Amino acid sequence: MLHARSGHLENGEPISPPIVTTAxxxxxxxxxxxxxxxxxxxxxxxAAEAAIAxxxxxxxxxxxxxxxxxxxxxxxxxxxGDRVLVPSDGYYVTRVxxxxxxxxxxxxxxxxxxxxFATTDLSPYAVVWAExxxxxxxxxxxxxxxAEAAKSAGATLVVDNTTLTPLLQRPLDLGADLVVSSDTxxxxxxxxxxxxxxxxxxxxxxxxxAKWRKVSGSIPDPFAAFLTHRGLMTLEIRLERMxxxxxxxxxxxxxxxxIEQVKYPGMGFVIGLTLANEAKAEAFINDCPAIFASTSFxxxxxxxxxxxxxxxxxxxxxxxxxxxxEPSDALITAIEAxxxxx
Ligand SMILES: *Cc1c(COP(=O)(O)O)cnc(C)c1O
Numbered sequence: 532m533l534h535a536r537s538g539h540l541e542n543g544e545p546i547s548p549p550i551v552t553t554a555x556x557x558x559x560x561x562x563x564x565x566x567x568x569x570x571x572x573x574x575x576x577x578a579a580e581a582a583i584a585x586x587x588x589x590x591x592x593x594x595x596x597x598x599x600x601x602x603x604x605x606x607x608x609x610x611x612g613d614r615v616l617v618p619s620d621g622y623y624v625t626r627v628x629x630x631x632x633x634x635x636x637x638x639x640x641x642x643x644x645x646x647x648f649a650t651t652d653l654s655p656y657a658v659v660w661a662e663x664x665x666x667x668x669x670x671x672x673x674x675x676x677x678a679e680a681a682k683s684a685g686a687t688l689v690v691d692n693t694t695l696t697p698l699l700q701r702p703l704d705l706g707a708d709l710v711v712s713s714d715t716x717x718x719x720x721x722x723x724x725x726x727x728x729x730x731x732x733x734x735x736x737x738x739x740x741a742k743w744r745k746v747s748g749s750i751p752d753p754f755a756a757f758l759t760h761r762g763l764m765t766l767e768i769r770l771e772r773m774x775x776x777x778x779x780x781x782x783x784x785x786x787x788x789x790i791e792q793v794k795y796p797g798m799g800f801v802i803g804l805t806l807a808n809e810a811k812a813e814a815f816i817n818d819c820p821a822i823f824a825s826t827s828f829x830x831x832x833x834x835x836x837x838x839x840x841x842x843x844x845x846x847x848x849x850x851x852x853x854x855x856x857e858p859s860d861a862l863i864t865a866i867e868a869x870x871x872x873x
Contacts, residue, residue, distance in 0.1 A: 532585040533764060536578055548578030550757045571745050575753035579760040580728070583718070586697040586763075587710065587730040592740040593759075595751045597693060597713020600727030601625055603749070604711045605658070607739035608687045611637040613657035618645045620670060621662035622691060622713075623843065648672040653684035661707075662691040663700075664796040667838045667851045669803045671796055678706025687736075693717075693829075695799050697730075698770055709736055716829030717800070719762040720769050724755040769831065769856055773800035776833075776862055777854040783863060789815075789873045791848070800855075801828055806848040811873050812837045816850060818872065821857060821865035828853030833862060 537546055554569040565572055576593050584591040594600040605628065609615050617626055619642035629640040643651050645665040649672055653659055659681045663672045674690060681688040690702035693713040702710050712718060714726035729740050744750055751759075777800045784793045784804060789811070794803035806812040816824050816835045823834040826841075833855035839847045855862075 532582050532766075535581040535585040536760075548575050548757060548760055550753050551575050552753050570748055570750055573750060573753050573756070575760070576751050576756040579726070579751070579756040579763070582760055582763045583697075583714070583728050583730070586766075587703065588701075589703050589710075589730040589732045590737050591728045591730045592737070592744055593714075593751050593756065594727040594729070594744065594749055595755065596725040597622075597711070597715055597727040598624055598628070599749045600711045600713070600729050601691070602628060603740055603743045603747070604689050604709055604729050605629070605633060605638075606743055606747075607736060608658045608689060608709065609633070609638045610657075613638055614655050615640040615658040615660060616648075616651065616653065616656045616686075617642050617660045618648070618662050618665050620644050620665045620668040620844065621660075622666050622693070623841070625660065625662075625691070645670040645672050648677055653677075653680050653686055656681075656684065656686045659684075659686045659688050660691070661688065661702075662694075664694050664799065664801070666694055666801075667803065667843055667845060667849070669794045669796050669801060674700075674702050674705040674707060682706070694801060696766065696770065698767060699774075699798055703730065703732055708733055714759055716827065717770065717773070718766060718829075719759040720766060720830060721758070721762050722825075722827065722830035722832070724758040726751055726755050726759040770800070772856045772859075773854050774798065776800070776857070776859050777802055779859050779863055780852075780854060780866060783867055783870070787870055789870045800853060802852045802854065803845075804850045804852055805846050806850060806873070809837065809839070809847040812848040812850050814873060815869055819865055819869035821862050822852075822869070831856040833857055 551574045556566040580591045580593045688707045689709045690707040692710050696717050710730045792805040823832040825834045835850050835852045838845050
C-alpha cells in the first residue's frame with residue numbers, strides 16, 4: 532500500500548498526491564483521455580483508491596462517505612421486487628435507507644440478528660448484507676459459511692467491513708461478492724474527514740459501482756481523498772497500537788466489579804462494556820480524561836458513547852469504547868482510575 536503510488540513516480544514528481552481541485556480538464560476535440568470532467572474522475576481520489584485497492588487486493592470505487600458507498604452497493608445489487616437480508620444489530624442507517632427510502636422503490640428487507648445469520652434460510656433473498664463484528668453489539672457470523680449459503684441461494688453477499696478494515700478481515704477472500712467500508716473510521720483514522728469505498732473482484736459489479744457514482748454525482752472531494760490517503764499511510768501502525776491497547780484494557784475490564792458485561796470479538800479496537808445504568812455509564816465516559824465523548828470510532832483518540840442514546844437495542848448502561856493510539860500506560864492508568872471512582 533505504501534508504495535502503490537511511489538512505485539510509479541518519475542523523477543521530480545511529488546511523493547504525496549497533489550490535491551487537484553478542478554471541475555474541468557483541458558479537452559479539445561475528440562475526448563482521448565479519461566480525464567474528462569470532475570464528476571467522473573479526479574487524480575487525488577484515484578490516489579486514495581490505489582492505496583485502498585492495494586489493501587483489498589481488488590479494484591475500488593471511492594465515495595464521499597460510508598453511507599454513499601452503502602447506497603451505491605444497494606442500488607447496484609437490489610432491484611424492484613427483490614428482498615434484502617440485513618443484520619438487525621448492524622449499522623442502523625443501512626436499515627433506515629431500506630425502510631424509509633428503498634421500500635418506496637419496491638425493495639423489501641428482513642432484519643435478523645447477526646448470530647442468527649448462520650441458521651437463516653437465504654433462498655428468499657437477492658442480497659445478503661452481513662456486518663461482522665456487528666456495530667454496536669459486536670456479535671459475529673462466519674463470512675465463509677454465509678458466502679457458501681448465499682452462493683447456493685443465488686444471492687449477492689455484501690459485507691460491511693468498517694469495524695475491522697481489510698488489514699484485520701478480508702471478506703473478498705472469504706467469498707463475499709462486494710465489500711463496503713466507512714473509511715471515515717479507522718481507515719482515514721484521524722476523525723477529520725468522511726470517506727467510503729466499495730471493493731469487488733466482480734467486473735460487472737465494479738462497472739456498475741463506477742457508473743452509479745458518475746450518474747449519481749457522488750465522487751469524493753479531493754481534499755477528503757488526500758486526508759484519507761495520508762491517514763492510510765499509518766493504518767498498520769495505528770491498528771497495532773489500538774489493538775494492543777484494547778487487549779491490555781481487556782485485562783482491566785474482565786472481572787472488574789464496575790462492569791457487568793464485556794464484549795470483545797478477540798481482535799480489533801472496539802469494546803462493548805455494560806455498566807450498571809445510564810448514570811454510571813455517562814460518568815465513566817465523561818469523567819475519564821483519556822476518553823473523548825463522541826459518536827463514531829476508529830480514530831487516534833480513545834472515544835466512547837452510550838449507544839442507547841440513539842435508540843440502539845442495547846442496555847442503557849452499554850458503552851461502545853473505541854480504543855485509540857494513546858501510550859498504553861497512560862491510557863490504562865486513566866481508565867482504571869475512572870472505573871475505581873464510579
Ligand atoms: C459509520 C459507519 C457507516 C457509515 O459511514 P459514514 O462514513 O458515517 O457515512 C457504515 N457502516 C458502519 C459499520 C459504520 O460504523
